[in-house]
Amino acid sequence: MRKYSLEDAQVAVDKAAALARQDPLRPIYHAMCPGNWMNDPNGPILDPASGEVQVFYQHNPLAPTGGNMCWGHMKTKDLVHWTHLPIAFGPSFDKGEDGCWSGSCIIGPGGLPHAIYTSVGPKKRPVDGSEQWIAVGSKDFSRWEKSPSNPVMTHALHGKTRIEDWRDPYAWRAGNTYYCVVGGHLVQDGKPKHNPAVFLYKSPDMVHWTFLGPACWRFTGAADAPAGPGVNLGTNWECPLFFPLGDKHVLEVSVNGTAYTIGTFKGEKFVAPGEWHPLDYSGTFYAPHTVADAKGRRIVIGWVVTTQHPAWSGCFSLPRVVSDRGDGTLGIVPLPELDMLHGKHVHVDSVSITPGAARPLISAKPLAAISGDRAMECRFSIPFVESADGELVVPPFELQLYEPIEGVQSFAGTLGYEPAEALLFIGNRSGAFHAEPGEDSIEARLFIDRGIVELYINGRWTLTSEIPVLPATRIALVARSVEGAAVTFTEIDCWSMASIWS
Incomplete structure (x- = not known):
């Protein structure tokens, strides 16, 4: 384990931060350290004097890999916009x-x-x-x-x-x-x-x-x-x-x-x-x-x-x-305060996809106007359909989030539902989703921040994923029917999202 002073650590972070800010794959509205490695959030606490939330995190200031753990530090007034602060403390090497x-x-x-x-x-x-x-x-x-x-x-x-x-x-x-x-x-x-x-x-x-x-x-x-x-x-x-x-x-x-x-x-x-x-x-x-x-x-x-x-x-x-x-x-x-990051907005009443077909949720020109930074929120509903035995069920569907990347399997950037296993998935991440009594649709909130994707369903179910994205890859939002079933997306609202950093 390399010994270091907090002064040397801060110099290393500042150097990495200059490179990180230029990376087109770096998220813009997810909080993160200025540069190099971070992992677990530590000790978020409401400061009774200022009303700010102070947040710490596991941080390797020397490299974008694990190790050399100290406590990084940032703060926020609204849990949306963040300010980086100097490293709080690191190892006491002289004490073992x-x-x-x-x-x-x-x-x-x-x-x-x-x-x-x-x-x-x-x-x-x-x-x-x-x-x-x-x-x-x-x-x-x-x-x-x-x-x-x-x-x-x-x-x-x-x-x-x-x-x-x-x-x-x-x-x-x-x-x-x-x-x-x-x-x-x-x-x-x-x-x-x-x-x-x-x-x-x-x-x-x-x-x-x-x-x-x-x-x-x-x-x-x-x-x-x-x-x-x-x-x-x-x-x-x-x-x-x-x-x-x-x-x-x-x-x-x-x-x-x-x-x-x-x-x-x-x-x-x-x-x-x-x-x-x-x-x-x-x-x-x-x-x-x-x-x-x-x-x-x-x-x-x-x-x-x-x-x-x-x-x-x-x-x-x-x-x-x-x-x-x-x-x-x-x-x-x-x-809810994440709404303050909303920028340009597009609304579409509904898009119906017939069996075997595929359609974009938003046509090319308005999509380009809100997705240029590849940072968006999309909200939509998918009504349940009636099964052969008369029950309301989630229809199978796929939503291609990004344009396909050559040499990468298309499902890697796809959100969808697999009825045989009752799985909602984003790429290779998935979880069981079952309709509850009183529900008649999927009510989705989808956050795309470069390669980071977070999905919230019906106020009770979440899935986070990182999907492969290249600097030139564009958001697609192409929906398709699968397994010979029709599917309809309704009340589609999409916004560009602003950066959380000043």
Whole structure:
């Protein structure tokens, strides 16, 4: 692991940023670091003084690849437009630390921001030697110092309980007590050897912590946690979130994608009676974090895993507002304020595609007027059709988002529905979609930002994907019927989208 100063790191970031800004494939309305690598969002927090949301993220300032982890930093007033800030803090090499991994940030003792994160180093292997450290910030979040009490949490807290891959603390305050959950897995005799779990701790001061035991784990005796369609609960849970939503609590973990369950938290116990569900049906969306904004809304932002580009890699997802639907699942919609990015607009009442045919949703000239930057939002409806047995079902369809690229299979840039498997897909990313009682159409919001695509359906279903795009590839929006079935798109509204950077 290369040792570096924050000054050297900032020079490397600035150099990469100059190249990244010239890259025609770089997204323009997804928040991302100035240059080089970013991954997990860390510790978004509402600044009580300014009303701004401060957001941190895993950042390799030296290259567009993983490694050399420090905490990057940006802020926003509206969760739409963002301002880059200097790197918050990096590894304390003189104290045996070579990586500041994921964590969270809350207002702690003394009214100061406290970032709690996983510390790793040559003698602190991630699998069995990681520690949890604290960095304390100034009230304006501009200066950070490591706590002299570090490490504030070590494996010694667990006694005879053996935990591996212990990382990614998520902290909160309740009254005069601080709580924290950390991800990992229990190592146990017999099968399964690895039991993925989230572990619960409490402290009076964020320095002296008590282990309360597993808050939730996959295997209870011989029983597996109930997992809904599209969920693989894996062998290790990382980047846990645990937040209130009305009178319920949501536990979310990252494992082969994302998964959440809704339960109650009383008496320092989490009771999760329901199934686990995907927060997004794609592994392209990973390691989300959350904040309650000034309006009291619960906002979730994830890491969009991208291919490695010469001067950048990774970005944030669009902010999502989540709500409790009352049936054990979350409502998920894009942040309404994203509408302020809307530019030129095209409306089409409807486009019907007969069996075996293909038609553009928008004719060439108006499409060119709104898609020149290849940054758009499109909203449309697809009415369900009646099946042979009289049920309303989703019709099979395909929507080619970009013109075909020579040598690349056409489905790579296609959105569609496969009825045999009940899958909605974008390229090679897909998730199960079933109509719910009372629904009679797909109500879609589709965001295209160069190669990043986010799809929101009926206020409850999301899929994120990266599709192959070349600098000269143009948006197409050509719909086609498949499997001999007709399909109709109605209430088509498309806008160009402005850049979020000044």
